[in-house]
Amino acid sequence: MSVDIRPADAAPGRPSRQALSALLYRRGRLRLAGLLTAPAAWLILVYIAALSALLITALWTVDTFTGKVSTTWTLDNLIQVTTDPVYQTIALRTLRIAVLVTVVDMVLALPIAFFIAKVASPRWRGVLVVAILMPLWASYLVKAYAWRNVLAEGGLLEWLGISSPGYSEAAVVIALSYIWLPYMILPIHAGFERVPDSLLEASSDLGAKPLATLRLVILPILVPSIIAGTIFTFALTLGDYITAQIVGGTTQMLGTVVYANVGAANNLPLASAVALIPIAVIMAYLLIVRRTGALNNL
Amino acid sequence: MKLSRSARITLGTLTAVVLLFIYVPLLLVVINSFNGDRSFGWPPRSFTLEWWSRAFQSEGVREAIATSLWVALISTAISLVLGTLLALALQRHDFFGKDVINLLVILPIALPGIVTGIALNNLFTTVLGVSLSLWTVIIAHATFCMVTVFNNAIARLRRTNSSFEEASSDLGAGIFTTFRLVTLPQLRSALVAGGLLAFALSFDEIIVTTFTIGAGQQTLPVWILNNLFRPNQAPVVNVVAVVLIIASVVPVWLAQRLSGDAIGTTRSRKKASPGITKASSTAR
Numbered sequence: 171m172s173v174d175i176r177p178a179d180a181a182p183g184r185p186s187r188q189a190l191s192a193l194l195y196r197r198g199r200l201r202l203a204g205l206l207t208a209p210a211a212w213l214i215l216v217y218i219a220a221l222s223a224l225l226i227t228a229l230w231t232v233d234t235f236t237g238k239v240s241t242t243w244t245l246d247n248l249i250q251v252t253t254d255p256v257y258q259t260i261a262l263r264t265l266r267i268a269v270l271v272t273v274v275d276m277v278l279a280l281p282i283a284f285f286i287a288k289v290a291s292p293r294w295r296g297v298l299v300v301a302i303l304m305p306l307w308a309s310y311l312v313k314a315y316a317w318r319n320v321l322a323e324g325g326l327l328e329w330l331g332i333s334s335p336g337y338s339e340a341a342v343v344i345a346l347s348y349i350w351l352p353y354m355i356l357p358i359h360a361g362f363e364r365v366p367d368s369l370l371e372a373s374s375d376l377g378a379k380p381l382a383t384l385r386l387v388i389l390p391i392l393v394p395s396i397i398a399g400t401i402f403t404f405a406l407t408l409g410d411y412i413t414a415q416i417v418g419g420t421t422q423m424l425g426t427v428v429y430a431n432v433g434a435a436n437n438l439p440l441a442s443a444v445a446l447i448p449i450a451v452i453m454a455y456l457l458i459v460r461r462t463g464a465l466n467n468l
Numbered sequence: 469m470k471l472s473r474s475a476r477i478t479l480g481t482l483t484a485v486v487l488l489f490i491y492v493p494l495l496l497v498v499i500n501s502f503n504g505d506r507s508f509g510w511p512p513r514s515f516t517l518e519w520w521s522r523a524f525q526s527e528g529v530r531e532a533i534a535t536s537l538w539v540a541l542i543s544t545a546i547s548l549v550l551g552t553l554l555a556l557a558l559q560r561h562d563f564f565g566k567d568v569i570n571l572l573v574i575l576p577i578a579l580p581g582i583v584t585g586i587a588l589n590n591l592f593t594t595v596l597g598v599s600l601s602l603w604t605v606i607i608a609h610a611t612f613c614m615v616t617v618f619n620n621a622i623a624r625l626r627r628t629n630s631s632f633e634e635a636s637s638d639l640g641a642g643i644f645t646t647f648r649l650v651t652l653p654q655l656r657s658a659l660v661a662g663g664l665l666a667f668a669l670s671f672d673e674i675i676v677t678t679f680t681i682g683a684g685q686q687t688l689p690v691w692i693l694n695n696l697f698r699p700n701q702a703p704v705v706n707v708v709a710v711v712l713i714i715a716s717v718v719p720v721w722l723a724q725r726l727s728g729d730a731i732g733t734t735r736s737r738k739k740a741s742p743g744i745t746k747a748s749s750t751a752r
Contacts, residue, residue, distance in 0.1 A: 191642030198561070201643070205557035206569075209550040209614065213572055217611050220587035221575075223595045239594050282486050285479040289471065298483070300720055305490050307716035309672050311692045312709040316493035319500055319510070326496060329510045351490065380471055401578055409580020412674055416696065425582040425675070432679065438590055445586045452579055456571070465574055 221449070228442040237436050247443035257427070261447050264424045267343055268407040274347040275354040275403045276396065283355050287362035288370075299359070306352035314413045317345040321417060337419035345417045346407050353406070354399035361395025362388070394463045401465075404455065408448045424448060494713055501706040506699060523707035532691035539602060539687060540670040543609035547666045548659060550610070551617025556651075559625040576612040584612060585679030592680065600682040608680045609673060613666035620662030621655055628654050664719045688712075 194201045228247050233240040251257050286298045305313065320326045320334075321341050327334040335341050365388055373383040411425025424447055431441035456465070471479075496510075504514030523529060554573065558566060576584060588608045592598045632654070636646040674689040681690065692708060695701035 187644070188642065191644055194643050195637065202557055202561045202563060205553045205561070209554035209557070210569065212550055212611070212614070213569075213576075216588070216591075216607060217576055217584075218572070219595075220591035221583075223591050224583075224587045227590050227594060278486055278489075281479055282483045285483045289476055289479055290483075298487075301487055302490075303720045303723075304716060305494065307668055307719050308494065309689065309692075309709065309712040309716075311672075311674060311689055311696075312497060312712055313493070315692075315696060315705070315709060316497045319496045320493050324510060326492070326510050348489070348493070351486075380475070405578055405580050407580075409582035409675070411582065412693065425580075428582055428586055429678075432586060432589060438586075438594060441586055442590060445583050448580055449583055456578060460571070465571070 224442045224445060224449075227439050228446055230439045232437050232439055239438055247440050248446075250440070251443045251447065257444065260422050260424060260427060263339065263422075264408060264448075265451070267339065267346065267423065268404050270343045271346045271350060271407045272354075272400050272403045274343070275351050276400065278347070278351060279354040279358050279399065280396075283359040283362055287359050288365075288367075302352055302355050302359075306356075310349060311412070311416075313349045314345050314416045317341065317348065317417050337417050339418065339421045341417040341419070342414050342421055342423075345413050346410060347403075349413065350403040350406055353402035357395045357398040357402075358392065361392045364395075365391050397459045397462055398465075401455070401459070405448075405452050408451060497706060497709050498713065501703070501710045503703070503706075506703060519703040519707045523704045523711075526704060528686070528691060528695075529688075529704070529708060532686045532688040535602065535686060536671050536688040539605055539609060540667045542606045543613050543670045544663050544667045546606070546610040547613035547617045548663050551614045551662065551666075552621050552655065552659065554614070554618050555621035555625055559622050560630065573615060573618060577615045581673070581675035582679075584608065585676040588676070589679040600680055602682065602685060604680045604682070605677055605687070608676050609670040612676070613670055616665045616669060617659065617662035620658045620665070624655055624658035661723050664723055668716075668719055 194204065227239065229243055229245065231240055231242050231244050231246065232238070282302075286295055286302070290298060318325075318337075321336060321344075322334075323336075325334065335344070369387055370383055373387045374380075378386065409425050411423050411429055414421050414423045414426060424444055427444050428441045431437045431444065459465070499512065501519055502515045502517065503512040504516040505512060554569075558570065558573075585608070588604070588611075589600075592600060592604050598604065632650050633646050636650045637643070641649065672689060673687075674693060677687055677690060678693075681687065686694070688708070692705055695705050
């Protein structure tokens with residue numbers, strides 16, 4: 171099929187643009203290259219290059235006299251990070267906090283998302299979604315800081331007669347669950363919305379009780395959305411150190427160690443080695459959940 | 469779904485409790501910004517407007533806000549261009565290595581900020597030998613902001629079919645004209661939603677910023693963190709926090725009005741595809 175491709179609207183004074191347009195129209199590959207080059211180059215030259223450099227830096231060391239990074243190859247940092255009990259304790263604590271935060275958020279998010287998407291009247295739905303969204307946009311620091319007012323000595327909890335966990339690991343779990351909760355509710359809510367009502371009616375017409383419908387019809391459709399939510403809460407917690415700094419008292423997380431080694435201790439290679447732990451954990455998690463299609467729900 | 473009355477009431481109560489859990493701490497910040505006592509004991513014994521007037525006179529706050537706005541604007545602009553290009557490439561074309569790019573693109577938001585932060589810090593200082601500045605912050609922010617724009621744009625592209633674009637080129641429009649008159653109007657609300665989210669993420673970002681910002685420079689979150697533990701400044705931080713809470717209403721309201729994808733998840737999916745209807749009405 172040979173069609174004369176000549177854009178009708180092209181101004182006669184701009185033949186070069188017209189020619190480029192026609193060329194790009196005919197050559198799909200060229201069009202793709204035009205679209206892909208800039209963003210792919212950015213991702214690779216900035217992000218992938220940075221991650222690779224991180225891996226390499228973890229194999230270097232710091233000159234104890236000059237305090238500069240010296241390019242002597244060594245496995246010392248990796249060995250220290252994986253075998254030193256101090257780092258093991260901190261890594262396990264961080265992992266524990268991340269898992270707890272994810273579980274707490276999941277338990278809170280499932281019923282509330284279900285209520286908003288399927289139970290509440292249409293008029294309330296919009297209001298509730300906005301109510302959930304609002305704090306998502308409020309500053310992260312403000313939210314962590316808000317918990318200081320609740321947990322502090324003489325704070326709200328004490329006044330209510332509830333014994334406050336003070337500034338501790340428990341406080342970190344509470345504050346982080348609070349901060350990341352909207353990130354869990356939103357994908358799960360979107361998941362519930364994708365479950366057609368007719369499917370639920372069919373299920374109940376066929377005699378299924380609500381719990382059976384929940385387990386056999388809704389849950390399988392919802393899995394990718396739940397996993398999308400867990401990626402956020404888990405990954406965001408794994409790398410946090412600011413909340414630990416604000417409400418954690420002396421609680422140290424992996425991020426705390428990284429931050430200390432970049433700043434005060436001036437040991438970038440060791441910091442890089444520590445940073446590889448969350449990278450490894452999250453990459454493993456992403457590879458496991460990739461098959462569920464969760465990554466398209468982010 | 470048919471639920472018993474008691475189940476509905478239980479779910480409704482749970483939702484109310486969670487909302488309380490979400491709003492009480494924020495409300496406390498608001499009340500404390502008027503607290504006459506520096507130590508924020510609860511309940512407050514006296515109220516004052518002193519912190520508010522001090523916050524509005526603070527030079528540091530104003531400079532930090534200006535810096536944050538500047539960084540967020542440039543990062544959003546870069547990420548809008550790159551994110552849109554990437555979404556068009558991945559949605560409208562098939563090519564070798566597409567899966568890899570698909571996974572690669574979510575890494576900047578799937579990996580925690582501390583990883584992005586230290587990786588870029590290391591790239592700039594050790595590998596490239598560039599001194600940290602606001603531009604290194606902007607590069608870092610654009611890298612993860614691009615993903616939110618991409619996510620919004622590709623979700624919209626998946627729901628709009630390409631027949632409008634085909635019709636446009638059949639009628640003789642060149643590809644640039646088609647993009648301008650057909651594709652872009654279809655994408656517009658998704659791009660606004662993605663751009664808003666990108667702007668907010670950049671404006672709020674603290675960890676990545678801490679690792680990539682030059683000495684002596686402050687974005688608003690950096691200013692807040694620096695002053696949080698200073699007894700003299702803590703009340704002023706409270707006021708800034710309240711202003712930020714109030715300001716966060718604006719993007720939610722905007723996004724809801726535009727019924728975008730990622731942020732306003734409710735409306736867009738129920739109507740078959742608002743993108744198409746909107747696009748055709750504006751193109752006319």
